[in-house]
Amino acid sequence: MVSKANYEWPDGFPPGVPIEEAIPASGKVYRLVKNIPPTEQDFQMYREDRPDIHFTKDKIPFSYGVSVWSELSRIVREKERYPSPEQFGNKTIVGGELTDDLGLMYACTVNEGHVTLWSQEGAEPHLQICEEIT
């Protein structure tokens, strides 16, 4: 297993990112993407995806990660709740196994099923989480 000290983080990561409680990535996860097969753009960190959002201090570390979901049912439900093309209607669910060489992850305790993945320098999660589910 990759030791936490051996990860290399992108230059833009400020101190305190990833958070202390993050652990090496593992387990099956899912994400909504625009492209099939998924591209790098589908796995941009949240702050690049939504440069318009102003993050509060406690949310800043998570804005350097990408959101994935450990429960397929949760992500399927979201597509049902927001079915129009302007919502999630045109997006596709993909799944795949996280491995520790991708980076660190943190499973949210408040928002069940939500996992933040901090990709280390050179990691390509779009090549691993690419199995088309719907």
Place this chain on the structure above:
Amino acid sequence: MNILPKNTMLGYLKYYEIYDDFEGPKCFSVKDKLEQVYLVYWCGDYINESKSTWLYTPISHKRLDQLRREEFSIREVYINPEQMIYHISTFSNENIDELNFVTKENLQNYNLPPDSFFIEPDEIQVKDEEADWNFELRIAKKSKASPDRGMVTKIMDSLSEIIESLMVDGSRSQPKLYPVSAVPGSFVLKLGTNDNEKASVAIEQLNSILSDEEDFDQKLKELELDPYKLKDLLDIVNQDKLTLTLKPKTKIYLKKPIYMGKQDLSATINKLEESTTILVDSSKVPQANNLDRVIEIVERRLKGEVLFHENIEGIGNERQVTYHTDAAYCLGLLNKNRTITSSGRCLVFKETKEAKYEYLADRFESSEFGWAWLKWSKVNNMTELRPETAHKFIQDSVKGLSEKTKKRRATTLISWLKLLQGHRRSYTEIMNNQEL
């Protein structure tokens, strides 16, 4: 851009609760400066225009409560709005947020939530302090008049004592049920708790006691609930002709509301009065052997003194100060917050020690622990109580204490009883059964 609009006629908005947080809040409620709550649903993003769109509609607390209890879907709120619906666009460029009125006729042109979208109670994120409640207690007069403040405080005290007592489970955290806010009307109190699951179980237990009159005593014993506490609550409801409705905020733990006072409660109250179950809350049993020191503490409080252990001879730490103030509370001499009661004042103004002891002998008999001990011993006054039964009485009737503490409390009861027994004043008592 923030998710919430800033430049519309709705003014400054802040999050109230979030119902769906999927890569940012997608369905939530917000509150404006005038305390109006709006339900918000995300209609989608238009990347080329750098805009996100939302449907806002004002929602009353009553309707929001029903929505949380999954009585209808989110779509229903928009199909049958209480007031207007607004379509709001927020931008990530310099454009100013836009607000448009949605009419009933063109509602179908917007992306509405599907029929299947209900709030998931365990996913609610509370953002506003006012939304941080767990149960709703509705106190209504049968005559449609408003309940007065005395009734409301009595009900709140009595019900909280019962629920907290049923929540005790040996863990270190002290169970709490407390008012968060109140809404005028009949009288609707929003209650909070530090443990929603335990409080819900306690409320269900209370309901099961009330719905099974045949097995009252057995149930009270099983759940270790003092029948007098329950009787007090039902008495207030019955005397003041009230109905109580206790509803959960969501259905995660408690599925159905419970009701009290819909039917006449006299028979239940009589049964409780006759109950053979004797239970005293551990907070009502003293742990301070030296009664003279308890008197001294009350005297100091009458003078307004802030109690520090360094100033009181024979007391080595703050914890012991608390034991003594709690002991004074058990005799009704101090309130929980250490303010002095009229009984405490009366004690201090007794001029001789003899008079103080006589007065305290009365307080002993009428205290919760003293009365329970008399009842448990099946005797009528403290001169008939036997000190050596103190430990057994505590073992049988006081809940929530370790064995060591039970022994410690028993020594207090023994020393107080021995001191006060000889000072009990005799009352004119009816000796002839015929006259009863």
